Amino acid sequence: MAERYQVVIVGGGPVGVALGVELGMRGVSCAVVERFPEPQRIPKGQNLTARTLEHFYFWGIVDELRAARVMPNNYPIAGVTAYKHLMNDYWYLPPGRETVRSFYYEQNDRLPQYCTEAVLRRKMATLPSVTGLFGWNVESVEQDEDGVRVEIVETSGERDGYAWGGFAAEQDEPFSTGGERRTLEADYVVGCDGARSLVRETAGIASSGEDFDQKMLLAVFRSRELHEAFERFPEVTTYRALDPALQGYWMFFGRVDVGEGWFFHAPVPNDATPDNYDYQALLNRAAGFEFRAEFDHVGFWDLRVTVADAYRSGRLFIAGDSAHSHPPYGGFGLNNGLEDIANLGWKLAAALQGWGGESLLDSYGEERRAVFWETGQDFIAAGIRSDREFLERHSPEHDRAEFEEAWERMGRGTRVGTYEPNYEGSPVVWGPPGGVCSAHGSHTFTARAGHHVPPGVLSTGRGVHEEFGEWFTLLAFDAPEEAVAAFESAARELNVPLKVVRDTLEESRAAYESRLILVRPDQYAAWCGDALPSGVGAAALFARAVGRAEP
Ligand SMILES: Cc1cc2nc3c(=O)[nH]c(=O)nc-3n(C[C@H](O)[C@H](O)[C@H](O)COP(=O)(O)OP(=O)(O)OC[C@H]3O[C@@H](n4cnc5c(N)ncnc54)[C@H](O)[C@@H]3O)c2cc1C
Numbered sequence: 001m002a003e004r005y006q007v008v009i010v011g012g013g014p015v016g017v018a019l020g021v022e023l024g025m026r027g028v029s030c031a032v033v034e035r036f037p038e039p040q041r042i043p044k045g046q047n048l049t050a051r052t053l054e055h056f057y058f059w060g061i062v063d064e065l066r067a068a069r070v071m072p073n074n075y076p077i078a079g080v081t082a083y084k085h086l087m088n089d090y091w092y093l094p095p096g097r098e099t100v101r102s103f104y105y106e107q108n109d110r111l112p113q114y115c116t117e118a119v120l121r122r123k124m125a126t127l128p129s130v131t132g133l134f135g136w137n138v139e140s141v142e143q144d145e146d147g148v149r150v151e152i153v154e155t156s157g158e159r160d161g162y163a164w165g166g167f168a169a170e171q172d173e174p175f176s177t178g179g180e181r182r183t184l185e186a187d188y189v190v191g192c193d194g195a196r197s198l199v200r201e202t203a204g205i206a207s208s209g210e211d212f213d214q215k216m217l218l219a220v221f222r223s224r225e226l227h228e229a230f231e232r233f234p235e236v237t238t239y240r241a242l243d244p245a246l247q248g249y250w251m252f253f254g255r256v257d258v259g260e261g262w263f264f265h266a267p268v269p270n271d272a273t274p275d276n277y278d279y280q281a282l283l284n285r286a287a288g289f290e291f292r293a294e295f296d297h298v299g300f301w302d303l304r305v306t307v308a309d310a311y312r313s314g315r316l317f318i319a320g321d322s323a324h325s326h327p328p329y330g331g332f333g334l335n336n337g338l339e340d341i342a343n344l345g346w347k348l349a350a351a352l353q354g355w356g357g358e359s360l361l362d363s364y365g366e367e368r369r370a371v372f373w374e375t376g377q378d379f380i381a382a383g384i385r386s387d388r389e390f391l392e393r394h395s396p397e398h399d400r401a402e403f404e405e406a407w408e409r410m411g412r413g414t415r416v417g418t419y420e421p422n423y424e425g426s427p428v429v430w431g432p433p434g435g436v437c438s439a440h441g442s443h444t445f446t447a448r449a450g451h452h453v454p455p456g457v458l459s460t461g462r463g464v465h466e467e468f469g470e471w472f473t474l475l476a477f478d479a480p481e482e483a484v485a486a487f488e489s490a491a492r493e494l495n496v497p498l499k500v501v502r503d504t505l506e507e508s509r510a511a512y513e514s515r516l517i518l519v520r521p522d523q524y525a526a527w528c529g530d531a532l533p534s535g536v537g538a539a540a541l542f543a544r545a546v547g548r549a550e551p
Contacts (some may be wrong), residue, residue, distance in 0.1 A: 005031045005131070006352050008186040010138045010199050013322030014045065014113060015337035016192030017120040018134075021059050022345030024127030025026040026470070028352055031184055032130065034173055035137040035155050042220060043112035043256045043263050043298060045334030047077065047238075049097060051452070052335045053106035054465075054523065055342050056119075062106060064119045065087035070132045071237065077110045079179075079238035083396075083407065086230065086239050086253070087288030090396070090404075092411025093234060099416050103443045103454045105465040110237060112256055113334065128510030137177050141189055141202045143315045148189045154179025154404060188348060190317045192341070198320030203313035207325070209306030210381050214249060216277055216327065217268045219299040220297040222260040226253070244395065249303070250329065253505045262293075265328065266332045267303070275333045303327050311340075311365030319344055321351045323371045326380050336375065339421070340368050341445060346471070346521035350546060355495040360547025363428040370437035371421040379419060379440065417443060424450035428547050430527040447475075447512035453519050456510025458503045464510055468519060469499025472526075472545070475517040478505045483516060483531055486538035493539060496546055518545060 007023055008116050009016045010036025019030040056062040058385025064074075077097070083090035096109050136152045143149075155175045191199020200207075229254075242253040253265040266282055279298055284290045291488060305326045311318055320337030344364045394406045420443055424435030431450040445454045453475075456464040464475065472491065477482050484500060491498035505515070512527040518541065526545035533539060540550040 002149065002183040002185045003031070005029050005184060005186045006188070007031075007348060008033065008148065008184050008189045009187060010141065010150070010191045011190060011193030011197075011320075011322070012132065012134060013039070013320065014117050014334055015192060015341055016111040016190075017124055018055070018059075018338055019190060019192060019319065019341040019345060020130045020132070021120055021127065022122045023339055023349060024124060024130035025059065026345065027129055028349050029129045030131070031133055031186075032124070033133045033136050033138050033150070033152055033184070035135070037135045039117040040113040041114055042218070043114070043254070043261075044328070045113040045116070045331070046110050046254065046256075047118070047331035047335075048109050048111070049331070049335045050101055050104035050106055050108045052110055052338050054104055057106050057465075058468075058523075059118055059123060061123045064122070065116065066109060068115040068119050069109060070115065070261075071088050071110055071255065072258060075110075075237065075258060075389075076235050077108060077235075077323075078236045079240060080233050080236050081240045081242060081411070082288075083241075083242050084243050085251075085286055085288030087232075088241075090407055091233070094237065094408070094411055094413065095416070097416055100443050103445070105455050105463060116334075136182075137175065138193070138198060139177075141191075141199055141316065148186050148315050150184040150186065150189060151181065152184060153177045153181050186315075187352065188315050188317065190319055190341075190348075191322045192318075192320045192337075194321045195325045197318060199316055200206065200318050200322050201310055201315040205311075205313060205317070205318065206309050207306040208309055209304065209325075211306070212303040212384070213270070214267050214303040215270045215272060216265055216301050216303050217272070217282065218297070218299050219279055219283065219293075219295060220256070221262055221264065221283075221293040221295045223262060223291055223293040224260045226262060226293070227259055227293040227542055228324070229287065229289060229291065241288075242387055242391060243285075244391040248384045248386075248391065250387075251282070253286065268274065268300070268523060271537045272300065280343075284510055291536045301327075305381045307369060307373050307376055311369050312362065317344060317361075317364065319368075323369070324376065326376055329380050329383060332375050332380065336372055339371075342362075342522045343368055345490045347547075350496075352496075355546055355548075357547035357549070359427055363423075363426050363547060367423040367426050367437050367458060369427070371423075371439045374420075374439035374449070375421075379415065383415075401551075409427035420451070422448075424448075426450060428526065428545055429524075430541060430544065445511040446478060447517045447525050449525050449527050451525060453517065453523050453525050454512075456508065456512060458501070458510070459507030466502070467499075467501045468523065469497065471497035471521050472496060472499070472542075473519040474500045475510075475512070475519060476500060476502045477508060477510070477512070477515050483538070484530065487518070487542065488515075489543040490537070490539040494542055494546060494548065497543060518542070520545065
């Protein structure tokens, strides 16, 4: 007898479990199937953006997440870049994500990925509609008009604490099957099954992008000596060396704690193995001196920047690393994966509750894929190329004065402010004419359709985001009552849950420059204006926002 769920999530890494939380909180019945009982003990996605912390706020676990951090409270999440190695006199400390902090409801944070996963798993366990199947491997996924069938088999064997199974990893982690078998049925399946996604393969979705044909080393180690040597810098968490011989690929140390825990990644020859390659020598080269390290893990991965050609095929969706594969440069992986599921979760729930249309489900890929394509190309791959060009063009040996000027300029630059994913061109957003979905944007407190709604304070003193409803919210600042009533009646007609938050322009401290803002459940604005646009009723506005035919 098959067990029936509304959604089966394949893969219980951070993105799969977070989707379980998102759907479970929306009352959707789902199963999360993960082949390993425990998360990997590799720190990986540590650098969590302010936007990611907002998701944890809405999941009700932001305090738990902050309590799980390993670094001391308020330890600066910033990074030093040095020329050639980290004992060099040429180094800079560029402005980081703190420059956009005020545009989000939460502050960014940093903790090992397995700590984040533990917080998510604990939350998921409290949600009655979610079943966690840890220690089960998905063997096949088959869809037809009526639903999806998922065959799973129990696995055995403990995970090697530090085994490497991350994106584009060279080998999959070993596990054995042969236990009990079960069949699950669902309306939808979401593949959160990482870079070697079975769901993506089953759906016949290809990926495109750039293979840099470069093998990378990842080491997790402990060294107090390194910690002491880096006391030459202000307190920071990451240390990057740009060596001209490495063509723009980084040698990168990241703190796991303050004292002795580190991870390191850097390019290595394509035939390197843990047995034939002197990785301690590579660490010494990056640090700029010889030091002792005790290794917990050494692994390899291939540097690629690829994005799936579609995020949906019928009843199958993909999210997280199964949809995009890239190096950890810039910390885009986990943050983007969690934004994927914040975007997809409410849309799946809306479709299952009957008020979300097919084009709402399609809009998930239209919004998120476009953002990641540009993230991969314009922020990650272009960053490698621009570092490469810089190192080819400027050198202290060739022209010291010119190098110093260029190095100083580079240290001042930050692209953090221009990374502002938005869905202006989405089919479910009333964006500007000619708008496109893009990773490029700007930060402002003005509300804009297709953009994240920035913070504001209501006349009660409460943050606007604290008043957001679970589903759609209409923010109404001295708005015409007929317009508000029209939205309420359209919501009733379409069966869309809507919360109206009223305030006065004079007393509130929100700088949205719009009297009416229709906010989606993922805190993006579907529409904003001072009054209903002429010739367009609230019913039409709302219908588009939920992917239904406009009356
Ligand atoms: C060194 C390093 C540093 C990084 N730093 C950052 C950072 O600072 N910020 C950031 O945002 N990201 C960072 N990342 C990226 C981040 O770790 C990944 O983006 C993140 O792990 C993706 O999560 P996921 O759940 O999509 O995939 P995964 O973590 O790969 O999880 C997929 C899960 O699916 C399971 N699975 C696969 N197939 C099946 C199957 N058939 N049946 C059952 N289970 C299956 C796997 O066992 C796995 O647990 C970093 C990565 C590395 C390696």
